[in-house]
Amino acid sequence: MSDMNTITAERAGRRESAAPRIMIVEDEPSIALMLAYNLEAAGFLVERIERGDEAELRLAEQPPDLLILDWMLPGVSGLEICRRLRARERTRTLPVIMLTARGEEKERVRGLSVGADDYIVKPFSIPEFMARVQALLRRASPGRIASKLTQGEIQLDRETRRVFRAGRELHLGPTEFRLLEYLMEKPGRVFSRAQLLDSIWGLSSEIDERTVDVHVGRLRRAIARGRQRDPLRTVRGSGYSFDETFGREGMASASAPPTT
Numbered sequence: 001m002s003d004m005n006t007i008t009a010e011r012a013g014r015r016e017s018a019a020p021r022i023m024i025v026e027d028e029p030s031i032a033l034m035l036a037y038n039l040e041a042a043g044f045l046v047e048r049i050e051r052g053d054e055a056e057l058r059l060a061e062q063p064p065d066l067l068i069l070d071w072m073l074p075g076v077s078g079l080e081i082c083r084r085l086r087a088r089e090r091t092r093t094l095p096v097i098m099l100t101a102r103g104e105e106k107e108r109v110r111g112l113s114v115g116a117d118d119y120i121v122k123p124f125s126i127p128e129f130m131a132r133v134q135a136l137l138r139r140a141s142p143g144r145i146a147s148k149l150t151q152g153e154i155q156l157d158r159e160t161r162r163v164f165r166a167g168r169e170l171h172l173g174p175t176e177f178r179l180l181e182y183l184m185e186k187p188g189r190v191f192s193r194a195q196l197l198d199s200i201w202g203l204s205s206e207i208d209e210r211t212v213d214v215h216v217g218r219l220r221r222a223i224a225r226g227r228q229r230d231p232l233r234t235v236r237g238s239g240y241s242f243d244e245t246f247g248r249e250g251m252a253s254a255s256a257p258p259t260t
């Protein structure tokens with residue numbers, strides 16, 4: 001009992017401070033690598049496991065915040081792992097996304113009937129996959145992922161898909177919205193054009209890197225009118241970032257009383 005309490009306290013402590021932990025159980029290295037790369041770029045802590053039996057041991061030891069589970073695995077099948085997770089108290093509500101090459105309705109129903117929360121058929125696009133992960137995490141633990149991102153006077157609402165600057169609504173296209181959301185999640189971090197292409201358009205897209213410049217340009221024009229400060233930084237030879245100092249001085253003079 002005291003052991004359980006210790007574990008619970010540890011997990012609670014970590015939950016407040018650290019990024020969500022995602023376990024990928026997938027025996028195809030190229031898929032596992034691609035998913036891990038994109039999840040890590042989005043700020044998640046990722047653990048990769050190739051065998052079903054090995055996954056069971058790790059899951060009993062330390063369940064993640066979300067599990068990506070391939071259906072066909074060496075050792076124990078994903079279907080069986082999911083069934084067993086649901087039978088145990090500690091993992092009964094663990095969010096699970098099943099991956100499979102099978103796309104038949106009957107199989108889909110079978111996957112969901114053993115308790116998977118979501119089901120993705122290969123091949124799938126990375127933006128689609130990332131959206132499902134975020135949606136499931138939000139459903140599973142609201143508050144874990146903020147529904148609003150705020151930097152200075154810019155506020156982005158993921159649920160209503162609306163963006164405001166100083167109370168005025170900005171009208172962004174879907175790509176500009178995703179671009180802004182992505183950059184605002186990690187203020188200060190510089191993303192290369194290739195990284196932005198992978199994360200926002202998907203690895204399989206055959207879009208030219210100059211497309212990124214075009215959309216950043218559109219986003220800039222929508223976000224900073226007239227003499228308003230531009231929160232997006234172009235880092236020569238590297239890429240783009242959301243300026244982490246944006247709004248700090250402005251906020252201090254606009255809303256806080258002078259302290260000197």
Ligand code: CA
Pocket residue numbers: 026027028070071072073
């Ligand atoms: Ca497999």
